[in-house]
Amino acid sequence: MPLLPSVLFVCVHNAGRSQMAAGWLSHLAGDRIEVRSAGSRPAAEINPVAVQAMREVGIDITGHQPKILTVDAVEGSDVVITMGCGDACPIFPGKRYEDWALADPARQDIEAVRIIRDEIRERIEKLIATLTTAR
Template sequence: MSSKPSVLFVCVHNAGRSQMAAGWVTHLAGDAVEVRSAGSAPAESINPVAVEAMREVGIDITDQKPKILTTEAVQASDAVITMGCGDTCPIFPGKRYEDWELTDPAGQGIEVVRQVRDEIRGRVEKLLAELTA
């Protein structure tokens, strides 16, 4: 295990919630926390409304691509945060798991996605406080 904590965000398509959460971790913690995101059934590309919502707060996630969830990614992470992927996430003993119930931004307008973005920020801030304590 590396000296810095690592977190993996997982949602079904790895196109909205998990990408926004990873963007917040990178923005708020810099290099202090290793961050990954993945999906159980990755989309072709990131949700453009999620990209726009993050751009509004000065975070650029345009270079991210949806990735498939792997056993290795879970094993390499200290905390695994799931967002609506249910039982598709592999479970390993000794890992910290949390399921964040968040509205899926897919197909939603910018107003809804902004609310999801802001809720994710609050949860990420709490998680970072716990991981870096």
């Protein structure tokens, strides 16, 4: 049985964008893709407005915790998607890297976070299509 493709979402605090992306990918891809997320400087907790925005579309990310970005997480992933972490993300040969320019949901109201959430969903749907047809 082939190994599942693995995706790592990285942002600075691992509290908003990367958590929403991980939630979307888990929800939309099910068990077809392994999902990870991490931050270069993780926050103490997930952004409550991001949790609220995801809950509105039926995805519960309340049980998730911000995690520190490790070399092992990058090495163990096929695709590394960064979201505003700049040079904090280690680069390894043979990995697919994408940088998603997304607004930071920190200190944003729910209307702004909904826009970010929906943009992430669009990107996740395209990502799933490339990962599931490439195998």
